[in-house]
Amino acid sequence: MSSTSLTTHHVVRARSVRRAVSHDVLWAPTDRLVAGILLLVGSAPIPIAWVGASGTTQWDTQLRWTALAMVGVVVVCIGVGVWLYRGFVRVRAEARALRGVLRARLAEPAVRPGTPGGGLERVTVTGMAHHHRPDCLLVVGKPVHPATEDLAPCGVCA
């Protein structure tokens, strides 16, 4: 695959993922319509075939009616397959979107540049010689500001 077709492939896939995850329900109205039509169209020949087969004693005529009933069963199974296929597609799209969000979260730097303690933001109060966690009891309720690197870590919360 060339790089252009790879990019196009990813754009098309991203668009289909966005379309798939944008619905608030698992099955879109068109999915319900298609599956409903297939189920109805498949179910309709069965009672017709039953009436036709029970109205005759000719073997070949009854076989034809039986074949019609089987066609109906196959159409119902196709409708079931379409319904489940669309469901699986949406669930996979949602799982892909979740993986994208997780990847983005994992790609975030663990240590913010300029943070003395690394990881969590460290704060201090004017006049203090140490930097603290924002929830440290020594700074709770006090006017805090981001700590600079020249401060020592707090012995309580570090």
Added chain:
Amino acid sequence: MSKANRDLGTLLKAQWDRAIAVACIVAAVVLLIVGYVGISGTPYVAEQLPYLISAGAVAVVLCAVAGMMWVSADLRDEWRELRALRRQLAEDSSAR
């Protein structure tokens, strides 16, 4: 209404798709039994074929619908969980 009835009603409302699946399976089994009794009650193929259509084909359709409803329920549960996780992570990211 007793507590057990209320709990059953709540369960059926919450799991309506699985309830339909179970109902379809039970109906399919009943139809198969009726069809079997009907077919075994006559030696004439001309009388047996309508049973095959009415009981056999309809039972297959009911089993297919039952499978569809049960798997749909599982898919819906999984989709809701994934969606909730994704939204929670997205909200958490925007709050940081």
